[in-house]
Amino acid sequence: MAGHVVPVRIYLAVFAALLVLTGVTTAIAFVNLGPMNVVLMLAIAVTKATLVVLYFMHVRYSSRLTWVVVSGGFVWLVVIILFTMSDVATRPSLP
């Protein structure tokens, strides 16, 4: 049983990208970009998480079934947040 062996240089590249993105997101946080601050912050966090899932967690090399389970989990995360917010944001009585 071998599984897919990811070359060490890919791990190092992902590692470097994660550190650089951490630096970028911290630097951006100190600049006032209005609503773009949140957008960029989340975009960078999602990019970092995707890198970890695909390479460190080997999903890129896993079976289709694993892909379905992993994406299903994150789709439901989006559902819980979006549906809750669609309620909260449309109630005039909340402070």
Next chain:
Amino acid sequence: MADRAHSAAAHVAHHFDDAEQQHGAAALGMWVFLVTEVMLFGGMFTAYVVYRSLFPDAFGHASSHLDVRLGTINTAVLICSSLTMALAVHAAQIGADRRRIIAWLVATLLLGTTFLGIKAYEYAHKIHQGLAPGPAFTYAGADARQAELFFSIYFAMTGTHAFHMVIGAGVLTWLIVQARRGRFGRAYYTPVELGGLYWHFVDIAWIFLFPLLYLIGRH
């Protein structure tokens, strides 16, 4: 011992066709567990999103009481620990010498402990400042009630995360003991792989916690 680690057949339970299928089933089962973990943290992220949308200014001000320097250092520490964990799995996968597997696992454990040490220092400092929610909560700025909500969410989420790190440290310790006994090799490294999946998941949770808690009130 060498035979055990290198013959795949010895590790295959009777209800699996081969080692490959058994490994795939184990990884899939781990992912199903991790999806429930996404839901656990997801509920708390939802609470955060709801209250931050209601009190954006109070959350921004409360967030600026956190130490960005320590938060950034801890993020880097956790990313380093994910790399060493990935290298431990890699070493087991290619059938490297057990000392190399153990070295990467120990490095991961040390980095995880460093993270928890820094976190404990931050907690002590916040409690000392009176920022722990409860009767002793003291907050100089405006909107103290809403700021208390932020700190409730901060302690609940980082506390749940730290608890996962403690469990992860236990898993790593067990893996180190098993690796010392020569249990892992090219033919069988499933526990290292699954421990790695768990460790990386905890890293991902922090990847979102760090900007949402530490960085929202800086500009």
